[in-house]
Amino acid sequence: MYYLSLYYVCRKDVMATIYDLAKALGVSQTTVANALKGKSNVSVETRRRVLEYAQKVGYRPNVLARALTQRRTLTLAFMLPTIANPFYPEIAEEIECIARKHNYQVVFCNTHNDGELGRQYLDRLVSRWVDGVIVMGLSMNLADLEAQFQQSLPIVLCDWQENEQSAIIPQVSVDFKLAGQLAARHLLTLGHRRMAIIVDLPLQTLRFEGFRLTLEEAGLQLAPEMIQQGNSELASGYSAAQRLFALEHPPTAIFAANDWMAIGAMEAAYDMGLQVPRDVSIIGLDDIVVSAHMRPPLTTIAISKQQLAKAATELLLKQLNKIEDIASSVLVPPTLLPRPSTTVPPVDGEKQNA
Amino acid sequence: MYYLSLYYVCRKDVMATIYDLAKALGVSQTTVANALKGKSNVSVETRRRVLEYAQKVGYRPNVLARALTQRRTLTLAFMLPTIANPFYPEIAEEIECIARKHNYQVVFCNTHNDGELGRQYLDRLVSRWVDGVIVMGLSMNLADLEAQFQQSLPIVLCDWQENEQSAIIPQVSVDFKLAGQLAARHLLTLGHRRMAIIVDLPLQTLRFEGFRLTLEEAGLQLAPEMIQQGNSELASGYSAAQRLFALEHPPTAIFAANDWMAIGAMEAAYDMGLQVPRDVSIIGLDDIVVSAHMRPPLTTIAISKQQLAKAATELLLKQLNKIEDIASSVLVPPTLLPRPSTTVPPVDGEKQNA
């Protein structure tokens, strides 16, 4: 049973303050404070007494009061579309871990790609004096962010939508053009000639361009029906793939511009009786955790979440510490991660008429 | 290019305070404060002027200062083993969403099941005057939590390890015994007689017992070799399944006590040339997002993350608001979610000698 009222005491009653310590020990607040934070201008004996007593009564500094005078809260905010998107948890984990090591805590804000909600959040974060903000995806209006940035709120954009840049806010980006190139080269190397892409335009412009241009350099044109629009969700990958498989000359390989759509495409293949990779190769982009556990495991262009998170957090911490030689932006290179979902094209004539 | 130093101004310089407003308008702080928070004891004209001016200079209340006097920060903490575990993101999302609607922000703490780290976190949270804490999994030592709870830090345990209970801290739990029963009944209904379980004992005792007892009620004993120890990770499900398939009389169905291990078991089946569900049925528990997208989609005992998160957050908010009639704990019922990974047992004699 649980009776809150029986033993409820306000935390105020159990939290000792510096003043309490000072009074009990017959010294001044200043001395207690100095002793507590290890300054040298306190006699050995006094320090011992202070520390001992603080320990005894379980003294905890009130970080709020400290924040009020020091004008910093040791709090960072992490704004993202939604933590339920499997791309983000690993990043969140890493950010929090690095932040913790620097004594920062992190609050997270799921903006659901809602600009209005994002603005509200930002307002609140400013009111709460968070020391800095990491913003991912397209979780906000850039203009709102830039306004706050110029009001001197430290911000870092991380993996911001690739068709937009900020002229003033430091940015950590993935080299998505390279990602598209890597995907194209991988398929070309395997011998594919008839390839398709499932892509969320205009948001994923760079990876699209990287893919398209690399094919062109190899003398291949990406026909319009080989470019299928998705919306980054699994289901859109599924239906886009269905459209591709229904073509008179379906592709022998599909590059889905993120893993989630690639997984949808694999489902579509199965449901239409096709075998991956025997009948069609599929390659994704992101390397979310589950991709390794699909049947077959998904070949993908991997983005190092750790690298992204680390770069973003460190860039932000540099701003906070006013380190002047800030690298204004960081470009994280993706890497090819070959797995069984891609292989050489099928040899039966039907699919060779590219 | 990015030159912080060129336009850097301390936020202090751009943030107006109540005092600033009062001075500029020639009224007292109290009046400004009252006008701002819509109290009735301010003349219409004065209120208009205050609001207008506040708007003009972009006044934002300093939540820190407010927190210092009101002794609450409108901040909740969410402690969990790691957000990278696919079970948690949906819950985190939901908690944050509900908290936001009540004007709370949430900080998250990945404890990595490290009791020492957990204690550090808790210490910090207390120092920062978070208003309350939701603790999931076995991310902490219960004793540390109970100590803080008795020092009047509001806490809710959510999906706490099932082999442990707190006598004093309110708790939201999944009815894991029922979960085990549902799994057993489902397999029994399909006609299985030779079943195995992959389980992380003693942590998953309840689901184990629910499963075992239901089989016994049906007249079936769970032989020792049909109980394989896992550690909740995918790889452990894989190797446990391998051991099962290597038995002289392998099971026709496997209950993996979480989805992640179930997925590992499916991989093992494939790698040993077995077809799921034709040769062996597999059922999991959790319903993580990816389970629906495996090949075949995984039958599972679903836990509603929304329900868990909602119950936990509301229970916590009730504590914060000192609502006395607190339900000391909530039990969330799981549900069977049939998908193609389970079917009737194979008919070939070889596997019928249970």
Next chain:
DNA sequence: TTGAAAGCGCTAACAT
């Protein structure tokens, strides 16, 4: 080595 006093921005009790 120690202490006194002012202030961070707000709230709340108590005047006027």
Next chain:
DNA sequence: ATGTTAGCGCTTTCAA
């Protein structure tokens, strides 16, 4: 309807 005052718990001069 408006103002005065005293904190919240800490940091930070400036004195002693």
